[in-house]
Every structure is written in structure tokens, then in C-alpha cells.
Amino acid sequence: MIEWPEEKDQINKILALIKERKGIDFVDYKRSTIIRRIKRRMDMLEMGNILEYINYIEEFIDEIDTLHNEIFIGVTSFFRDKEAFRALGENVIPKLFNDKLAGMGVRIWSAGCSTGEEAYSLAILFSEYLETTKEQYTVKIFATDINDIALAKASAGVYTIESLKDVSQERLDKYFDKKGNYYQVKKHIREMIIFAKHNIISHPPFSKLDLIVCRNLLIYLENSVQKYVFSAFDFSLNSNGYLFLGSSESLGEISENYKPFDFKSKIFRRVVESSSRSKKVVDRDFGTLDSKYTSISKNLNANSVDRSVEKIIQSLQNEYIPKGVIVNETYDLIHSFGDVNEFVRIPTNRISLNLLKMIRKDLSVAVGTALQNVFVSGKEIKYNNINANESGKGIINLIVKLYVDEISNTRYGILLFEENKERPTYNLHTQEFNLQEKSYERIEDLENELKSNREYLQALIEELESSNEELQSMNEELVSSNEELQNTNEELQSVNEEIYTLNTSYNKKIEELTEVNEDINTILALSDVILILIDEHLKIRRFTPGATKVINLIKNDIGRDLADIAIKVKYDNLIEDIKTVAKTLKSIKRTVLADNDTKYQFNINVYKNKNDSLKQIVINVVEEM
Numbered sequence: 148m149i150e151w152p153e154e155k156d157q158i159n160k161i162l163a164l165i166k167e168r169k170g171i172d173f174v175d176y177k178r179s180t181i182i183r184r185i186k187r188r189m190d191m192l193e194m195g196n197i198l199e200y201i202n203y204i205e206e207f208i209d210e211i212d213t214l215h216n217e218i219f220i221g222v223t224s225f226f227r228d229k230e231a232f233r234a235l236g237e238n239v240i241p242k243l244f245n246d247k248l249a250g251m252g253v254r255i256w257s258a259g260c261s262t263g264e265e266a267y268s269l270a271i272l273f274s275e276y277l278e279t280t281k282e283q284y285t286v287k288i289f290a291t292d293i294n295d296i297a298l299a300k301a302s303a304g305v306y307t308i309e310s311l312k313d314v315s316q317e318r319l320d321k322y323f324d325k326k327g328n329y330y331q332v333k334k335h336i337r338e339m340i341i342f343a344k345h346n347i348i349s350h351p352p353f354s355k356l357d358l359i360v361c362r363n364l365l366i367y368l369e370n371s372v373q374k375y376v377f378s379a380f381d382f383s384l385n386s387n388g389y390l391f392l393g394s395s396e397s398l399g400e401i402s403e404n405y406k407p408f409d410f411k412s413k414i415f416r417r418v419v420e421s422s423s424r425s426k427k428v429v430d431r432d433f434g435t436l437d438s439k440y441t442s443i444s445k446n447l448n449a450n451s452v453d454r455s456v457e458k459i460i461q462s463l464q465n466e467y468i469p470k471g472v473i474v475n476e477t478y479d480l481i482h483s484f485g486d487v488n489e490f491v492r493i494p495t496n497r498i499s500l501n502l503l504k505m506i507r508k509d510l511s512v513a514v515g516t517a518l519q520n521v522f523v524s525g526k527e528i529k530y531n532n533i534n535a536n537e538s539g540k541g542i543i544n545l546i547v548k549l550y551v552d553e554i555s556n557t558r559y560g561i562l563l564f565e566e567n568k569e570r571p572t573y574n575l576h577t578q579e580f581n582l583q584e585k586s587y588e589r590i591e592d593l594e595n596e597l598k599s600n601r602e603y604l605q606a607l608i609e610e611l612e613s614s615n616e617e618l619q620s621m622n623e624e625l626v627s628s629n630e631e632l633q634n635t636n637e638e639l640q641s642v643n644e645e646i647y648t649l650n651t652s653y654n655k656k657i658e659e660l661t662e663v664n665e666d667i668n669t670i671l672a673l674s675d676v677i678l679i680l681i682d683e684h685l686k687i688r689r690f691t692p693g694a695t696k697v698i699n700l701i702k703n704d705i706g707r708d709l710a711d712i713a714i715k716v717k718y719d720n721l722i723e724d725i726k727t728v729a730k731t732l733k734s735i736k737r738t739v740l741a742d743n744d745t746k747y748q749f750n751i752n753v754y755k756n757k758n759d760s761l762k763q764i765v766i767n768v769v770e771e772m
């Protein structure tokens with residue numbers, strides 16, 4: 148269990164914000180789950196401080212929706228717990244139709260149905276049963292959840308193949324239509340179910356139901372709320388109706404109205420008449436464990452025992468010490484004085500310090516009753532004339548006193564065995580010992596003790612069950628995180644596939660471009676045309692071999708500034724003309740002379756690429772005849 152007590156107020160504030168916006172009171176949910184879910188959101192947002200998270204919620208109000216959905220853990224699957232669904236299909240469903248006349252309906256409620264897998268699994272089981280009968284029945288499944296997003300998915304009835312892994316091929320073929328990469332539940336199965344938004348804690352329950360399926364929802368609720376929900380179910384179910392719970396859930400206090408039908412599968416049958424169904428909401432408050440059970444388990448401190456024994460002996464020495472023993476509140480022997488061998492025997496098999504196991508049989512009723520009375524009433528007791536015939540030792544009196552060690556607040560019983568011949572010392576309230584009467588008294592005491600022990604055990608069982616539920620809900624959260632990881636993994640995989648496809652198409656494009664480039668180079672190399680391509684910064688990009696007639700170009704000049712290269716013609720303004728063309732986007736034509744008096748016409752043009760981002764200057768030179 149996560150401890151986060153110092154942030155109690157902040158957690159309450161977050162819950163109040165959710166309640167205000169979404170109308171859902173998460174106070175009814177187990178605190179540990181809520182804290183874990185909040186913490187998870189904080190981790191996702193990389194926040195270490197809850198105050199920071201509250202500020203974030205206040206600023207980005209949509210976070211409340213996210214957190215709200217996060218808290219409703221929706222882990223589910225088709226035929227979740229295969230064995231239990233098999234038991235339901237084979238042993239329960241046929242029974243639901245036993246008392247129904249043809250044409251009558253069977254009503255089922257799947258409470259907390261999440262994304263619908265549970266409701267469709269039920270519909271498939273019912274449909275399979277209906278195929279085996281000649282009679283016509285109607286089957287209505289009410290499938291409810293508090294989460295709209297889950298319900299939207301449920302009503303669509305569309306699932307991935309991964310989520311159908313627990314559905315046999317035969318059922319898949321029979322009850323699903325393949326739609327691209329998805330499978331949709333067939334119409335006639337979908338029509339058996341009514342999906343609806345319903346809060347199991349605050350909305351009125353459905354009625355006249357033959358089967359309630361409420362699995363893995365109650366584990367998230369506080370015990371007192373579970374109690375309330377169970378009482379609502381009790382109201383909803385027909386007598387002899389069935390309740391199907393999750394594998395780690397069990398009936399709370401209403402168990403007296405139910406009999407386990409298949410305990411392993413958590414299927415219970417209602418056994419009371421409808422008229423006695425609970426009509427009211429049960430009180431949500433629980434009492435704590437009876438304090439006596441905690442005080443009993445207090446460890447005895449050896450020193451305090453010795454001190455108490457010493458004091459007891461001292462107090463007795465002031466009077467007169469017959470034979471006797473001292474026991475603690477659980478009747479364990481602490482000390483004996485005088486020769487008590489004739490009354491107390493060490494048991495032969497399992498050693499126990501419990502006086503009632505060691506006391507001679509013919510004294511056990513008297514000793515048990517007296518100790519019980521003394522510890523309950525706090526008053527000393529003396530039974531006169533106990534007929535200890537079995538030993539042949541004659542009649543004794545039994546005196547039982549209470550000693551309280553004020554320092555350790557521990558109570559001891561002092562038992563004194565007074566043989567009748569001894570001088571009577573204690574003028575206590577004495578009673579003649581009547582074995583039969585005391586036996587009845589003793590039996591009653593033991594019955595009461597048994598009853599309270601039973602209650603105690605029940606409380607312990609409930610505590611264990613709730614820890615089990617806690618573990619189960621943690622498990623569900625882990626399953627849900629795992630599913631999320633799986634989803635993320637799947638998303639990454641699909642992104643990866645896209646990148647791969649993109650990469651392949653880029654490679655193809657590069658190959659095409661390389662080919663085009665080679666073609667251009669070949670054309671340029673083979674042509675007699677004089678062509679020089681430069682960019683707007685005058686860097687040489689390409690040129691034909693003929694260009695060397697007018698400019699001193701070599702292969703390595705590609706990338707160099709044209710202004711740095713010597714020209715073989717009388718054209719001093721070449722660079723300026725190029726700059727003007729780049730700026731004005733207007734061509735310039737000039738006729739110039741070479742050193743050998745050959746005339747050349749320079750045509751300087753500019754062009755831009757498609758998106759205007761790149762300017763190219765093309766210098767086309769023609770030799771004039």
C-alpha cells in the first residue's frame with residue numbers, strides 16, 4: 148500500500164476537482180489505487196511534487212478528464228478467466244431457463260462492462276445455449292459502465308485480432324465479421340445487449356435479474372461501498388438468481404442470502420425469497436475490530452510477570468497459602484505454589500501451558516467456569532465442596548481471585564485448591580459447587596467464546612480478502628500498464644514501418660535522380676553548345692566542354708566563384724551583367740570579341756525553380772559567323 152499521508156489534503160483537493168467537473172466521487176474508491184493513478188500521471192508529466200500537479204490541473208483543466216479516465220482501469224478481455232466462463236456456460240446458463248416458459252425472457256446485468264468484451268462473451272454463451280433448445284426465449288443483457296469512452300468502444304463491437312486471442316477460431320468465424328484489420332461482433336449478438344452509462348454506486352440498480360455479472364470492479368471500491376453495492380444486487384436479483392464475481396472478489400456480509408454455487412469460479416446463488424430482499428441501503432460505516440483481540444495479543448513482559456508473581460505470593464503469605472497456581476488472561480500457567488501435582492498434570496502429547504488442558508478432568512468444569520466468571524466480573528469466587536472423586540482424594544474447595552498489575556495493566560487469575568480438612572481462610576462469597584449447573588454455565592461460556600472467536604476469524608478473513616483485493620487491483624494496474632506499453636510498442640512499430648516505406652521510396656527517387664543527372668552530364672559533355680550554369684552567388688555549377696573556349700575553366704572549378712576565373716574574351720562587365728540579371732530577372736545579350744577576333748554572343752538568362760527558392764543563371768554563348 149502506498150503511503151502518502153502528508154499529501155492527504157492535496158489528494159482530497161484533486162478528488163474535489165474531479166467531483167466538481169465530472170460528478171464522480173472517488174472518495175468511494177480505494178485510496179491506494181487513487182494515489183497510484185495520480186502518481187502515474189505525475190510521472191508521465193515528469194512532476195515530482197503534488198502541488199505542481201495541482202497547479203497544472205488548475206491551468207489545464209482537461210487534465211481532470213485524463214486523470215478521471217486513468218482512474219477507471221478498464222482491463223478486460225473476452226472470456227476472462229476461461230474456466231469460470233466455461234462453468235457459467237455449462238452449469239449456470241441452462242439452469243436460468245429451467246423455470247422459464249417458452250417465450251419468456253432471461254435478464255442479465257454486466258455491471259462495469261468496460262469495453263464490452265465481457266458482455267459479448269456472455270451473449271455468445273447464451274446464444275450457444277439457445278441453439279441447443281427448441282424453445283424460443285428472449286435474452287437481454289444490460290451492460291453498463293461509468294466510462295463513456297469505454298462504452299463507445301463497447302457499442303461499436305469492433306476489436307483487433309490481438310484482443311480476440313482468447314476466442315476460439317470456431318467462435319471467431321461464427322460470431323464475428325472481418326472488417327479490414329478488425330473484427331466486428333455480428334449484429335444478432337450485438338442486438339442481445341443494451342449498453343448504457345450507469346454508476347453502480349449512485350444510480351438505481353436494475354431489477355428482476357436472473358444473473359448479475361460484476362467482475363473486477365468491486366476490488367476498486369472501499370469496503371463500505373462494496374457493502375452498499377451488494378445490497379443493491381440483493382435487491383436486483385430474483386430469488387434463485389446468480390451472482391458472478393471476479394476471481395479475487397467475494398460476498399461481504401450479505402453472504403447469508405447466498406450459497407456458493409461454484410466457489411472456485413466465484414459463482415453464487417441467491418437462496419432467499421424475493422420478498423426478503425434488502426430494501427435499504429446499508430450503512431457504510433464499519434466498526435473496528437473488538438479491542439479485546441488486540442489486548443490479548445499483547446506480549447507479556449517477563450519482568451513484569453516475575454514482579455506480579457512476587458507480589459501475589461507476598462499478598463498470599465500475609466494470610467495463608469494453600470496449594471495453587473497463577474494464570475494469565477488466556478489461562479496460561481505462569482506459576483504454581485505448593486504441591487499441585489495432584490490437580491495439574493503435564494499433558495503427554497503436545498505441550499501446552501493452558502491450564503484447562505492440564506487440570507485434572509474432574510476439576511476442569513469448575514476451574515473453567517470460575518476463571519471465566521472472575522475475569523469477566525472481576526470478583527473473587529469460591530466453590531465449596533467440589534467432589535473430586537476421580538482421584539479418590541475427597542472433597543476440595545476452589546478459590547479464584549483476580550490480581551491486576553497496575554503498572555503493566557495485566558490481569559492474572561489466582562487459583563487456590565483448599566482441601567476441606569484445611570482451615571478455611573477465605574470468607575468469600577461462597578457457592579456450593581453443583582457440577583451439572585456449572586457444566587451448563589461452562590458450556591454457555593464456551594459457546595459465547597466460540598461465537599466471538601468466529602466473529603474475530605470472520606474479521607480476519609475479511610481483512611485478508613481485502614489485502615487480496617488490493618493485490619489483485621495492483622495486478623490489474625500492472626496488466627493495464629503492460630497493455631499501454633504494448634500499445635506504445637505497436638505504435639512505434641507502425642511508425643517504424645512508415646519510416647521504412649518512406650526510406651524505400653526515397654531510395655528509389657535518389658536512383659532516378661542519379662540517372663537523370665548522369666543523362667544531363669552525358670548530354671552536356673557530348674554537345675557543342677557553350678553553356679555555363681552558375682548560382683545567384685556566382686558559384687559555378689556546371690559547364691559544357693565548349694565553355695573552355697571563352698572562359699579558362701577546368702573540371703575542378705565547379706563550386707568556385709566565376710569572378711575568380713580568367714576569361715578569354717573582352718567582356719569586362721561580365722560579372723556585373725550577371726549580377727544585374729540575378730537582381731532584375733531580365734536577360735542580357737552582349738556580343739564580344741575573343742583574343743583571336745572571333746565574335747561571341749553571350750546570352751545571360753535567369754530561371755527560378757518551382758517554389759522560387761533557387762535562382763540559376765544560365766550563360767549561353769554562341770559563336771557568330
Ligand SMILES: C[S@@+](CC[C@H](N)C(=O)[O-])C[C@H]1O[C@@H](n2cnc3c(N)ncnc32)[C@H](O)[C@@H]1O
Nearest residue numbers: 219222223259261292293294346347362363364
Ligand atoms: C477492471 S474493469 C473490469 C471489466 C470487466 N468487468 C472484466 O472483469 O473484464 C473495471 C470497470 O469498472 C468500471 N467502473 C469503475 N467504477 C464504476 C462505477 N462506479 N460504476 C460503473 N462502472 C464502474 C470501470 O470504468 C471499468 O471499465
